[in-house]
Structure formats: C-alpha cells, structure tokens
Amino acid sequence: MRSFFLGLAAIVGTALVVPAKAADNVQAPAIEEKAMTSLTRMAEFLAKAQQFSVTANIGYDVAQDWGQKLEFGATRKIVARRPDRIAIDITDRDGNRRGFRFDGKQIAFFGLDEKVYATAPKSGDLDAVITYFTRDLRMPLPLAELFSNNLLKILKERVSEAYVVGDATIGGTPCEQLALRNDLVDIQVWVAKGDKPAPQRIVLTYKLENGQPQFWSDFRDWNFAPETPDSLFTFTPAEDARRIQFVAGMDPDAGKNQ
Amino acid sequence: MKTKAWMRHSVWVALVGMSVFLVTEVEAQRRGGGGGGSSSGGSRGGAGLSRSGAASSGSLGGNFSSGAGSYSRGGAASSGSLRGNAASQASRQNTAKDMQARKQAGDTANREDRQQHQTDRQEDRQDFAKDVQEDRQDFADDWAEEHYHGGGYYGGYYGYPAGGVVAGMVIGATITAAAFNAQAKSCSALVVNGISYYQCGTTWYKPAYQSGNVTYIVVSSPK
Numbered sequence: 001m002r003s004f005f006l007g008l009a010a011i012v013g014t015a016l017v018v019p020a021k022a023a024d025n026v027q028a029p030a031i032e033e034k035a036m037t038s039l040t041r042m043a044e045f046l047a048k049a050q051q052f053s054v055t056a057n058i059g060y061d062v063a064q065d066w067g068q069k070l071e072f073g074a075t076r077k078i079v080a081r082r083p084d085r086i087a088i089d090i091t092d093r094d095g096n097r098r099g100f101r102f103d104g105k106q107i108a109f110f111g112l113d114e115k116v117y118a119t120a121p122k123s124g125d126l127d128a129v130i131t132y133f134t135r136d137l138r139m140p141l142p143l144a145e146l147f148s149n150n151l152l153k154i155l156k157e158r159v160s161e162a163y164v165v166g167d168a169t170i171g172g173t174p175c176e177q178l179a180l181r182n183d184l185v186d187i188q189v190w191v192a193k194g195d196k197p198a199p200q201r202i203v204l205t206y207k208l209e210n211g212q213p214q215f216w217s218d219f220r221d222w223n224f225a226p227e228t229p230d231s232l233f234t235f236t237p238a239e240d241a242r243r244i245q246f247v248a249g250m251d252p253d254a255g256k257n258q
Numbered sequence: 259m260k261t262k263a264w265m266r267h268s269v270w271v272a273l274v275g276m277s278v279f280l281v282t283e284v285e286a287q288r289r290g291g292g293g294g295g296s297s298s299g300g301s302r303g304g305a306g307l308s309r310s311g312a313a314s315s316g317s318l319g320g321n322f323s324s325g326a327g328s329y330s331r332g333g334a335a336s337s338g339s340l341r342g343n344a345a346s347q348a349s350r351q352n353t354a355k356d357m358q359a360r361k362q363a364g365d366t367a368n369r370e371d372r373q374q375h376q377t378d379r380q381e382d383r384q385d386f387a388k389d390v391q392e393d394r395q396d397f398a399d400d401w402a403e404e405h406y407h408g409g410g411y412y413g414g415y416y417g418y419p420a421g422g423v424v425a426g427m428v429i430g431a432t433i434t435a436a437a438f439n440a441q442a443k444s445c446s447a448l449v450v451n452g453i454s455y456y457q458c459g460t461t462w463y464k465p466a467y468q469s470g471n472v473t474y475i476v477v478s479s480p481k
Contacts, residue, residue, distance in 0.1 A: 058316065058338065060313040060314045060316060060335035061311070061313045061335060062307075062308050062309055062310055062311040062313065062314055062335070063308070063311050063312065064307065064308050065308070070307065070308075072309050072310075072314070109467060111472065114435070114472055116454070116465060116467075116472055118466070118467050137467075138468070138469060139467060139469065139470050140314070140315055140316075140338075140469060140470040141338075142315065142316035142338025143316055143338035144338070145318050145338075154318070158318055182318075185317070185318060187318065204313070204316060204317075204318065204335070204338070206312045206313050206335060209311070209312025209313065209335075210311075210312060211311075211312075213311055213312045213313030213314075213335045214313055214335065215313045215314070215315070215316040215335040215338055217316070217338065242447075242449070242454035242465070243449075243452050243453060243454060244453065244454055244464075244465045244466050244467060244472065245453060245464075245466045245467070246466065246467045246468075247466045247467060247468040247473070247475070248468075
C-alpha cells in the first residue's frame with residue numbers, strides 16, 4: 001500500500017514537473033548577451049559607415065483572399081552618404097523601374113516606366129527623411145531602418161528576445177545567424193563575421209498577420225567606399241515624365257485652388 | 259473489444275468531421291472578411307491578385323495601414339520594417355517615441371486592429387479595410403464627414419456634401435493604375451499648375467502616389 005502511494009506520488013509529481021519543464025523548453029531565451037553583442041557590432045558598424053552601397057534582393061509574401069500566399073519582390077540598389085544623401089534604384093520583378101532620391105533638400109520618388117514623379121521639399125539627415133517619407137508621406141521604404149543613424153537604439157527598443165542560432169554561410173560570406181523577436185515581428189539576421197559586420201540576409205515574419213507573411217532580403221556587394229558624387233542623389237525628371245503628388249498631405253482640392 | 263473499435267472509429271469520424279468543418283469555417287471567414295474589405299473577390303490572376311499585404315512593408319514592427327487594398331504591391335511585408343505593420347507606412351518609425359506619437363496622432367485604429375489580429379482574423383481583415391479607409395479619409399477629411407463603403411476598397415467612395423457625383427464616380431474615389439489604364443484610351447491628359455490630370459468623359463482623375471503605388475483619384479474639374 002505504501003509503495004502504491006509512493007508510486008502515485010511519483011506519477012503525480014512527474015506529471016506536475018514534466019509540463020513545467022516542457023514549458024521552460026519551448027520558451028525562447030530572452031536576450032542573450034552574445035546575440036546582443038553581435039547585434040550591437042552590426043548596428044554600430046552600419047551607423048558609422050559614412051557612405052555605403054549595397055544591392056538588396058528582396059521578396060515578400062502577399063496573402064491572397066483565397067488563402068494562398070504569393071511571392072513578389074524587387075532588387076534595390078542603395079547608395080547613401082551621411083549625413084543627408086541617399087539614392088535607391090528599384091527594379092520590381094515584373095520589370096517596373098522606380099527610384100528614390102534625397103539630395104539634402106528634396107525628396108523625389110519616381111517611376112521610370114510609369115513616367116511619373118513626385119517631389120517634396122525636405123531637409124535633414126537620413127533619419128529625418130526616412131521618418132518624413134514613411135510617416136508623413138506614408139510611402140514604403142523597405143529596410144530603411146537599417147540606414148538609420150540610430151540603428152542600435154531602434155534595435156534595442158524593438159527587440160525583446162535575442163539569441164544566436166549559429167554559424168551560417170550566406171552568399172559565400174561566413175555569418176552568424178541571430179534570431180530576434182518583438183511582439184509583432186520575428187526577425188532573423190545573418191551578420192558577416194570579421195571586421196565588416198554588415199547584414200548579409202534578413203528575414204522578417206509578421207506573425208500576427210493573416211498567413212504569417214514573410215519579408216526577406218539578401219544583401220550583396222556591400223561597399224563602404226563607393227563613389228558618391230552629388231549628382232548621384234540629385235533628381236532630374238525625364239522630359240516626358242508627369243509630375244504627380246503624394247496622396248498623404250495632399251490638399252484634396254489642390255487642383256482647384258492652386 | 260468490438261465496442262472499443264467502434265468507439266475508435268467514431269472518434270476518428272468526429273475528428274475528421276471537425277477538421278473539415280474548421281477548414282470550411284476558416285475559409286468562409288476568410289472569404290467573408292475579403293468581401294468586407296477588398297474587392298478582388300473571386301478573380302485570380304492579373305488584376306485580381308493582391309500584390310501587397312502584411313509582409314510587403316518589410317517593417318521591423320509597428321502597424322500601419324496603408325496597404326493598398328486589393329491590388330497593391332505594398333503592404334505590411336513590403337516595407338521591410340522591423341516593426342510589424344499592416345501595410346506600408348508606419349513601420350519606418352525611427353524611434354519608439356515617433357511610434358508613440360504617430361499612434362497617438364491617429365493610428366489608434368491600427369493598434370486596435372493589431373489587438374484584434376490576435377483574436378479574430380476576420381475582424382482583423384475588416385479592421386484593416388477600415389484602416390485603409392480611415393487613412394484615405396485623413397486627407398479627405400475636409401471633404402466628407404461620412405463615407406460610404408460600397409463593394410470594397412476600390413469600389414468604396416466617399417460622400418461629398420456638395421454633391422460631387424460625376425458620372426457615377428464620386429469625388430475622392432480612387433482606382434488603381436491598372437483599372438485606369440484599362441480605360442485610359444478614352445482619356446485626355448491635362449497639366450494644371452504643373453500637376454497632371456486626366457479627363458475621361460466627364461470624370462477627372464488626378465494620379466498620385468499612395469503607399470508606394472500610383473493611384474488615380476477622382477477629383478472635381480481642375481479647370
């Protein structure tokens with residue numbers, strides 16, 4: 001009888017302990033110091049780069065109404081010169097060519113094939129222009145956070161979990177794979193080892209969105225000493241391009257009143 | 259023994275039945291949600307495809323609602339931002355302070371949206387569509403207090419107090435570049451104060467960038 005109760009106690013005890021352990025196991029580690037060190041290296045390295053160019057090959061899922069995810073994407077060639085110059089040339093996978101220019105005084109967004117462009121006066125540094133473009137003009141600028149002067153601050157604010165997954169080689173470059181999380185997005189970033197710890201790949205999972213769509217980008221041809229003449233960032237509309245406006249901030253009756 | 263086998267059998271039948279029901283239910287909700295918020299309906303391929311969504315923003319976090327509805331190329335995942343998003347704008351907030359300010363400034367709808375994401379996908383979709391509308395209403399505030407929502411995002415339109423109905427299109431309605439191009443042959447271009455307009459019959463359109471895409475907004479005659 002006694003052994004029966006001991007056995008019962010053991011079973012109950014195990015039943016109590018095992019789920020608790022399992023729960024511990026499924027929980028991702030909070031912020032691993034080693035991961036944060038690597039992340040900090042990357043962020044400081046990027047933010048300190050006075051000029052750089054890179055080609056981002058991006059793709060993203062778009063959930064369709066019928067429950068299927070389709071992938072779309074683009075190639076983005078980015079050239080920046082701190083504090084206040086950035087040029088992005090975009091080629092969507094369907095061939096549509098678009099671009100973004102900021103020359104320290106003006107933002108321009110244009111479609112070479114659509115033959116349209118819009119401009120907005122703006123001065124300030126890269127952070128100011130990114131904020132203005134995305135928040136006030138409500139235009140997307142994928143991966144723009146990576147160009148921020150405050151990348152480390154942004155990452156620290158937006159990362160509630162971070163850990164090292166392990167070593168991985170991306171496009172021939174030995175990297176360290178980091179996994180980061182916040183309440184909305186799971187982030188994976190592959191940071192190059194060595195003295196130029198630039199991201200080689202990033203994958204974002206929007207875990208609360210329908211279908212948990214992902215955005216990913218491979219970064220190729222990082223160059224931290226590119227030629228950056230002023231002309232690279234100055235926008236000159238093509239002769240046959242039509243000037244349009246940004247909807248956000250637009251006076252809906254502008255046509256009448258102007 | 260026989261009873262056990264029978265029970266096992268019925269449990270399996272029940273499980274299969276339940277999963278079929280669940281799948282059907284989810285699908286029905288999805289379609290229901292789609293009906294509430296977007297106009298792509300049953301068409302697949304070409305203009306029926308969504309080209310933007312939650313992931314197109316590429317945002318690192320943050321929820322924004324610009325996505326361009328049923329035929330967009332932007333959306334939450336296209337922003338590439340580290341702060342979540344619903345479509346394409348919010349994400350690139352550079353500081354949490356900015357995020358906060360933006361949220362307080364007018365995107366409470368987004369936040370609610372996000373909360374609802376966690377509980378109900380269908381409501382989420384409706385909220386998203388609502389957010390998109392609210393976004394548009396931001397700039398259309400001066401025009402109309404109330405808006406109507408007929409047939410989906412691009413079929414949606416805003417009431418115009420001054421009676422701005424032009425040949426069935428209401429001032430402030432937007433159509434995609436694809437939809438515009440389909441009828442562009444019958445349109446003539448005009449530039450007023452450096453800004454492009456198109457006249458198609460009696461309807462005037464003004465192309466503009468919205469969430470990264472060129473859309474065509476029905477406007478009153480600029481002349």
